[in-house]
Amino acid sequence: xxxxxxxxxxxxxxxxxxxxxxxxxxxxxxxxxxxxxxxxxxxxxxxxxxxxxxxxxxxxxxxxxxxxxxxxxxxxxxxxxxxxxxxxxxxxxxxxxxxxxxxxxxxxxxxxxxxxxxxxxxxxxxxxxxxxxxxxxxxxxxxxxxxxxxxxxxxxxxxxxxxxxxxxxxxxxxxxxxxxxxxxxxxxxxxxxxxxxxxxxxxxxxxxxxxxxxxxxxxxxxxxxxxxxxxxxxxxxxxxxxxxxxxxxxxxxxxxxxxxxxxxxxxxxxxxxxxxxxxxxxxxxxxxxxxxxxxxxxxxxxxxxxxxxxxxxxxxxxxxxxxxxxxxxx
Amino acid sequence: xxxxxxxxxxxxxxxxxxxxxxxxxxxxxxxxxxxxxxxxxxxxxxxxxxxxxxxxxxxxxxxxxxxxxxxxxxxxxxxxxxxxxxxxxxxxxxxxxxxxxxxxxxxxxxxxxxxxxxxxxxxxxxxxxxxxxxxxxxxxxxxxxxxxxxxxxxxxxxxxxxxxxxxxxxxxxxxxxxxxxxxxxxxxxxxxxxxxxxxxxxxxxxxxxxxxxxxxxxxxxxxxxxxxxxxxxxxxxxxxxxxxxxxxxx
Numbered sequence: 001x002x003x004x005x006x007x008x009x010x011x012x013x014x015x016x017x018x019x020x021x022x023x024x025x026x027x028x029x030x031x032x033x034x035x036x037x038x039x040x041x042x043x044x045x046x047x048x049x050x051x052x053x054x055x056x057x058x059x060x061x062x063x064x065x066x067x068x069x070x071x072x073x074x075x076x077x078x079x080x081x082x083x084x085x086x087x088x089x090x091x092x093x094x095x096x097x098x099x100x101x102x103x104x105x106x107x108x109x110x111x112x113x114x115x116x117x118x119x120x121x122x123x124x125x126x127x128x129x130x131x132x133x134x135x136x137x138x139x140x141x142x143x144x145x146x147x148x149x150x151x152x153x154x155x156x157x158x159x160x161x162x163x164x165x166x167x168x169x170x171x172x173x174x175x176x177x178x179x180x181x182x183x184x185x186x187x188x189x190x191x192x193x194x195x196x197x198x199x200x201x202x203x204x205x206x207x208x209x210x211x212x213x214x215x216x217x218x219x220x221x222x223x224x225x226x227x228x229x230x231x232x233x234x235x236x237x238x239x240x241x242x243x244x245x246x247x248x249x250x251x252x253x254x255x256x257x258x259x260x261x262x263x264x265x266x267x268x269x270x271x272x273x274x275x276x277x278x279x280x281x282x283x284x285x286x287x288x289x290x291x292x293x294x295x296x297x298x299x300x301x302x303x304x305x306x307x308x309x310x311x312x313x314x315x316x317x318x319x320x321x322x323x324x325x326x327x328x329x330x
Numbered sequence: 331x332x333x334x335x336x337x338x339x340x341x342x343x344x345x346x347x348x349x350x351x352x353x354x355x356x357x358x359x360x361x362x363x364x365x366x367x368x369x370x371x372x373x374x375x376x377x378x379x380x381x382x383x384x385x386x387x388x389x390x391x392x393x394x395x396x397x398x399x400x401x402x403x404x405x406x407x408x409x410x411x412x413x414x415x416x417x418x419x420x421x422x423x424x425x426x427x428x429x430x431x432x433x434x435x436x437x438x439x440x441x442x443x444x445x446x447x448x449x450x451x452x453x454x455x456x457x458x459x460x461x462x463x464x465x466x467x468x469x470x471x472x473x474x475x476x477x478x479x480x481x482x483x484x485x486x487x488x489x490x491x492x493x494x495x496x497x498x499x500x501x502x503x504x505x506x507x508x509x510x511x512x513x514x515x516x517x518x519x520x521x522x523x524x525x526x527x528x529x530x531x532x533x534x535x536x537x538x539x540x541x542x543x544x545x546x547x548x549x550x551x552x553x554x555x556x557x558x559x560x561x562x563x564x565x566x567x568x569x570x571x572x573x574x575x576x577x578x579x580x
Contacts, residue, residue: 015447211407
């Protein structure tokens with residue numbers, strides 16, 4: 001009865017697709033035609049965006065800081081590579097397999113990550129990823145060690161689309177997987193489960209006091225985040241048909257954190273836009289000055305953390321001309 | 331009559347400081363009971379022990395006859411034992427409606443649903459809007475909790491607890507920091523709660539306590555000093571000495 005009298009449109013605004021979102025997803029289509037010679041780079045962007053999305057789910061929504069997220073990316077990458085090398089070259093089931101492997105590892109390590117403060121979590125995630133890195137380094141018979149995993153043979157996608165020399169199939173495959181995973185994540189963050197994650201990030205004490213099994217929720221999202229990272233890693237393996245040891249490197253985890261802060265955590269598009277801006281900047285700055293490009297990256301990071309803590313998405317949201325804003329202020 | 335909430339020799343100390351000393355408290359179903367005592371008497375510690383926010387060093391807590399001493403906080407909430415906080419514990423970045431809906435979702439067991447958006451879960455939304463109407467918060471339903479004046483934030487604090495449909499509600503100084511004009515309204519909303527909800531109230535304002543409570547327990551130095559109906563408590567010499575005396579003299 002009361003419900004009928006209340007205007008629910010502000011609540012619905014988040015869950016229904018905005019015009020700007022449709023426009024956003026035209027970008028990968030346009031990019032294909034505008035930069036046909038850069039498809040390898042564009043595929044990398046799509047893959048990193050998916051990886052960044054996975055960190056956004058656990059950090060941006062649930063507030064779990066991680067400095068070792070590349071562990072799951074790497075596990076997925078090796079899982080997909082080994083599956084293909086030993087005869088299971090079908091890409092989609094390979095992705096699923098890699099996702100399951102990474103999710104299992106995520107579930108097991110979630111017990112370690114739950115307890116303690118942010119600093120503990122940073123160190124535990126870092127420690128876990130270092131151990132996995134060295135394990136991959138040492139198990140040369142299995143992973144190829146520093147030489148990388150060779151002989152990854154991937155079958156055509158859906159039995160129809162061969163991975164071609166120009167990287168067309170690789171590009172569309174990456175973008176399609178990114179889109180589907182994004183769509184699922186988008187449903188998740190607007191659901192009651194997603195709302196409870198935001199609640200945990202904002203006030204754990206209160207969440208316990210309204211009857212939420214906080215630990216189990218955090219374990220669930222950490223597992224999901226690990227699965228997402230694993231799928232991203234598997235995509236990299238399948239599109240490049242090779243796994244190098246640096247899929248698990250510390251620098252990959254750190255860079256990912258940087259990308260998410262740049263884009264704006266706690267917002268799915270922050271992860272996507274952050275990746276696009278970062279990778280594009282990386283590309284152009286490294287062209288201009290191959291040795292010192294990180295200087296500008298560091299400068300941008302400092303400026304963002306000091307003056308725009310919610311990243312690029314935060315700046316976009318503060319633009320005065322957005323229609324939802326003007327409506328509200330009236 | 332069997333108690334709805336009961337403690338047996340509950341003790342808790344922090345280092346050398348005894349915050350709760352052998353407390354055996356018993357609250358009847360539907361009671362309107364107040365817990366008073368000077369600052370540092372251990373009232374909030376007792377609430378923390380009752381709800382499972384803290385673990386006791388010894389002693390037991392019974393909720394509707396069941397021993398819940400080993401249960402986690404969220405499990406006790408599921409059994410109907412709900413609290414509010416002396417210092418607001420809110421979801422600052424959510425709207426009022428979102429935060430109360432979140433609490434309602436948890437009560438309705440929707441917290442694991444990840445496919446349908448929140449606003450499709452009408453049972454939760456309905457419960458939340460109903461509560462906002464009762465607490466006269468509908469006009470700020472879509473405002474961020476952070477942006478509300480303090481008095482209304484206190485109401486959200488209570489709304490979050492009520493959305494859990496408590497059988498036993500522990501209110502830790504609900505009117506703390508609220509201007510007198512608004513605390514009256516706040517207590518009217520508390521007084522309007524269904525009679526079968528048992529309420530234990532911690533409060534410093536003696537006017538409010540004597541207006542609201544049908545029974546009063548007095549705590550001093552971590553221990554229960556007296557418990558009786560308000561008229562008897564008001565006349566009790568020990569209580570007047572250690573507690574009311576302070577106010578009368580001061």
